[in-house]
Amino acid sequence: MLQIMYISSAANCAPIDVAQILTVSRRNNERDGVTGFLYADGRRFLQVLEGPAEAVERAFARIGGDTRHRAVVTLSRREIAAREFGDWAMAHRMPGSDSDALLAQIAERLETASPNVRATFEGFAKIRRAA
Template sequence: MRQLLYISTATPGAAIDISGILATSLRNNRRDGVTGLLWTDERRFLQALEGSEDAIQSALLRIKFDTRHRGIVVLQDRAIAIREFGAWEMARRGPADTADAFDGRMRQYLSGASPSVRGTFEGLIAARRAA
């Protein structure tokens, strides 16, 4: 099994419909057996994907050709024995969420992740809080 971690930035002026992205991602990922975690503040995207080699490669190609975001940087690409994220999740801070509640939910999602994956997500969370 393969795990891929990447970060990207929304293309300036692109219409970012998070609900639409989630619906499409859920459909594609269920079909392909891909799980993971997607964090977004609707400007930046940090995503961990887990699944078979072919499924992850296909997902990465779809992401690279998606004009809604740019600057895709693969932070980690490794073989894993078991999934660190048991089910697909998309973490997004809703209008009614406090920063503390959202960050607490993220820590729950990351509880089974490797230290490097957890550290990458927590680093982005800390940077967002400091901004």
């Protein structure tokens, strides 16, 4: 199985419609056997995709070609023996939301993730919380 972690920014100044992205992503990922975790704060995306190598490659290619993303940067790409994320999940930070609750939600969803993946998401969330 392949796991890719990336970060990207929204391509324009308009807020990201995370609900619409989630709906389409869940459909595509279920169809293709891809799981992972997405953190979107309205301006940036941090995501892990995992599953069969060809399916993950196709999903990542779709993301790279999506005009809503810019500056897509691969943070890690590795083979994994087993899924670290059992099903598709997403954390979403809304302005004025309870940051402590969000950090707790992220920690819970990352319990089985590798230390590097967990540290990347937790660090990103803490930085965004401070912003």
